């Protein structure tokens with residue numbers, strides 16, 4: 403069973419929050435072909451720059467973003483302050499290539515940070531180390547040491563601004579270290595400086611080097627780590643930045659990812675690419691709010707949970723736990739009145755269909771739990787949740803812990819032997 407790793411008090415908000423909003427937004431949104439259109443289509447860099455400077459998202463309203471995010475149940479948000487194209491969304495002294503100096507004449511990062519903080523959400527800043535405009539980044543320190551060190555100073559100065567001028571930042575989310583290394587960047591020095599500036603900050607694991615950082619960030623997949631982690635996922639099929647004609651994952655698919663992360667003891671950082679005009683795409687808002695409504699009723703099974711997967715449950719859905727409570731998040735509702743849960747050894751005190759606030763009859767026969775009185779009709783179009791209050795921490799027997807692929811295989815042999823002579827098979 404997955405349990406959340408012990409984390410210092412100052413970082414508790416992260417595993418407790420479980421659900422973050424990732425925002426990929428910059429002048430690339432105007433192309434409507436993802437955040438990497440400049441590079442992937444190897445566009446003319448001068449033309450791109452001219453378009454970027456003219457980009458003016460008049461409908462950027464981070465107060466509305468934050469209200470939507472809050473309603474949708476997100477507990478924190480991470481904004482791309484600069485992506486690989488090098489355009490800065492804040493008022494930096496290091497370059498004029500920013501929203502503050504170009505058409506918008508606004509410090510988008512400040513507005514974001516203020517709005518999200520005011521809404522009670524934690525704030526994270528994404529920062530791409532890589533900048534496609536700088537040859538030295540790709541040639542490295544060997545070719546032109548001076549160009550390299552001025553490039554590095556530039557990065558350091560920008561990070562310093564972001565972590566000095568915007569109050570407490572909860573998470574810094576580096577990306578794009580390729581093809582450089584932690585050594586090239588003097589990553590240890592950068593980390594030391596970040597800790598000085600923001601003693602409580604979380605630093606993700608993309609500064610290069612093995613296992614660096616405070617948290618894991620599996621991308622496009624959900625894989626548990628033995629430290630705090632968040633899986634970053636697109637809400638569309640493929641791209642992070644706004645993309646015209648992109649396909650959208652359904653709300654049940656998005657919720658399913660959140661439940662899977664929670665059950666494996668991690669977070670979901672769910673991405674949206676706001677439109678060029680600054681609005682969140684309506685397709686996203688609809689889905690996010692549907693999940694938010696589900697969380698209003700079922701959030702106790704997600705937030706602050708200790709992971710789950712207590713017993714084998716893949717035939718029905720996911721499990722999470724909070725202290726002595728086991729939650730069954732039912733992906734597949736079969737409409738039958740009774741649900742049998744095998745392998746739970748802890749005495750059960752109470753069972754409730756959380757979705758309907760309805761107590762349910764139950765009986766425990768040895769290590770089998772039978773829950774009765776379930777409605778034929780699925781009580782929510784998303785995942786119904788059954789809340790099982792136990793007398794202690796929900797614990798499974800050996801079968802529940804080891805499943806098919808772990809532990810002593812003779813356990814399976816004993817079970818197979820129970821067929822006796824009744825079925826035709828060899829010994």
Ligand code: GLC
Nearest residue numbers: 426437438577578621634642
């Ligand atoms: C990848 C992509 C980048 C995106 C990031 C999000 O590193 O290069 O475009 O921002 O994933 O995790």
